[in-house]
Amino acid sequence: MMIDQDGRAASLRRRLADELENTGDLRSPQWRRAVERVPRHLFVPAFFQATDAPGRGTLWARVDDREHDDWLELAYRNETWVTQLNGRVTPHDAAEPVQGDPTSSSTLPGLVVRMLEELDVADGMNVLEIGTGTGYSTALMCDRLGDEHVTSIEVDAGVAANAAAALRAAGYAPRLVVGDGLGGVPEHAPYERIIATCSVRRIPRTWIEQTRPGGRILVTMAGWLHGYGLASLTVGEDGVAEGRFLPGTISFMIARPHxxxxxxxxxxxxxxxxxxxxxxxxxxxxxxxxxxxxxxxxxxxxxxxxxxxxxxxxxxxxxxxxxxxxxxxxxxxxxxxxxxxxxxxxxxxxxxxxxxxxxxxxxQVGSPPHERFRIRTDGRVQTVWVGTGDARLSWDLPAQ
Ligand SMILES: C[S@@+](CC[C@H](N)C(=O)[O-])C[C@H]1O[C@@H](n2cnc3c(N)ncnc32)[C@H](O)[C@@H]1O
Incomplete structure (x- = not known):
């Protein structure tokens, strides 16, 4: 890359960090430093941009580093960039705009950073990320915690290979695993933190088993009616994870087996x-x-x-x-x-x-918002509830 492009990328990163501070997503100097250092453009050399086609719904148009002058600037926008459709179509397969459902992306940086702040990490903690995607969020964690403290698992081998190459190019070397993240990654457990950048219908028992007591799981709960809620749970000594839902309209693509x-x-x-x-x-x-x-x-x-x-x-x-x-x-x-x-x-x-x-x-109980809901699971029974006493409403999540 030419020197002036490196300089431009660095200034775009500072601008992104300023923007994320202004929105309140970025709150700590440690994560600001990571945002300023991790070159997001290496993780999104090509991506899809949504365009509205009258009568045809959303069409996805390719943007890449070779053909688009504004690619570098777009790479540092606070936007989600979709990198795969329908579990197989990549930007390189799409010379013309195409239809499809997003199956991998570089998540909105504001959301990634907000989740990383919520994760409340400290030096020396081991983190497991479910859903490597482009590897951008993985790189932020490597920058903050050190490569040896970060494990990330991705179910899609092609997506995982691209992420591995981008992480290498950016100078990061976390433990990368290709497989179903619903099983966790037992060989590197226990973790102080598990963060999922795909959503789930219920929390896998393996995540609870692989989290050190006192550790946390941050995951978006989702389902088939497209209802979402970002939950933060703490795992107790007794193997019970309990926590609350956080405010905000946060959604993630659902884990493929769910x-x-x-x-x-x-x-x-x-x-x-x-x-x-x-x-x-x-x-x-x-x-x-x-x-x-x-x-x-x-x-x-x-x-x-x-x-x-x-x-x-x-x-x-x-x-x-x-x-x-x-x-x-x-x-x-x-x-x-x-x-x-x-x-x-x-x-x-x-x-x-x-x-x-x-x-x-x-x-009847006043339409309480997400942040009043709570979640508890021993790995088998999973309950979401809101309110107490007579005003308590509770639901069990599906067993499979
Ligand atoms: C929103 S993207 C991840 C974004 C990523 N953290 C980033 O910053 O680029 C969600 C990813 O989760 C992956 N995924 C879906 N189900 C999974 C599973 N069961 N195990 C691991 N990864 C999964 C998808 O293939 C996709 O790449």
């Missing part, structure tokens, strides 16, 4: 057809509850095995479907011309009754 099971066309058609005999009734809660950050989280806690899809009835309105393939249950919500929604349900689990019940009780 993704919703695919619903094939035939199964979907059969389940939708089963609604023909269902008795319709007016809904007391509409699907717009999913626009409410905590409302979406509560709905998901109520029906953790349900996934949502929207379909247009021929010459009719868009209908929201909630499908639970495990129990074979389905609910539909159809908008009424005069406002409101009609519910139809079929199968052993009345999915929308359960959502309405949970949302109704949550509203």
């Amino acid at each position: 993704a919703a099971p695919p619903v094939d066309n035939e199964q979907r058609s059969d389940m939708i057809a089963s609604l023909a005999d269902a008795d319709p009734r007016p809904a007391t809660v509409g699907p717009d509850i999913r626009q409410d950050w905590t409302g979406a989280f509560v709905a998901q806690l109520a029906v953790p095995d349900a996934q949502q899809l929207t379909r247009r009835v021929v010459a009719g309105p868009w209908v929201d479907y909630y499908i639970d393939t495990r129990s074979g249950s389905i609910a539909s919500l159809t908008p009424e011309p005069g406002g409101g929604w009609t519910v139809r349900q079929s199968g052993p689990v009345p999915l929308w009754d359960q959502v309405e019940d949970a949302i109704g009780r949550w509203r």
Whole structure:
């Protein structure tokens, strides 16, 4: 790289650090030093930028270091840069803008730094990161703690290889593992901290077993209705991890083994057809509850095995479907011309009754936000709750 580009990258890093301090994400001189030193551009030599294509949804356009003059500047923006779609498509595969679902990225630096601050590390601590991705957050931790204290695991071998090369080029040498991070990395345990940059439906017991008592796990809890909550748990001597949810609208791509099971066309058609005999009734809660950050989280806690899809009835309105393939249950919500929604349900689990019940009780206790929710797990039973005494609402997370 030319000297003037090195100088420009260094000044862009200082600008990024200033911005993250102003947003309140970056709070300590140690992490500021890491942001100023880690060359993010080496971790995102090529990435996808979202563009809106009328009638086609989001298209992903390639940005790379060879073809784009603004690449270096973009690399240091406080933005998430997607680096893989659909578990295989990389920017190099996409000469033209493409459709797809993000499966790997360099997370928003503000979020990475905020999580690192929340992790509350001290010199000498060993940290395990789940989801190496581009390796940028791994590099920040190496810079702060030293290579020998950082282990990172990535499930996707291609993503992991790129991260390993970028980390080497940037001068960092953490322990890198390719595999399913839900199993942790027992060979380098115990850790004082585990941080996940992918989300999970439930906390793996292995993480609790591999965290030193008094240590912490920082992870975004997620599910199939796209409800999210960043949780910080402390592991006790008794092997029980307990903690709270943090404020903020934070989301992460879900750990691959925790993704919703695919619903094939035939199964979907059969389940939708089963609604023909269902008795319709007016809904007391509409699907717009999913626009409410905590409302979406509560709905998901109520029906953790349900996934949502929207379909247009021929010459009719868009209908929201909630499908639970495990129990074979389905609910539909159809908008009424005069406002409101009609519910139809079929199968052993009345999915929308359960959502309405949970949302109704949550509203009754004053619609508490995420930061009032707590989580506890002994590695088997996992409970999320809010409130105490008569006002306590609690849900068990799915066992698998
Ligand atoms: C948001 S990206 C990580 C961002 C990364 N920390 C960075 O700063 O570039 C999430 C990563 O988690 C990985 N992942 C998903 N499921 C995983 C699993 N079960 N174990 C390990 N990594 C996983 C994905 O392949 C993806 O690369």
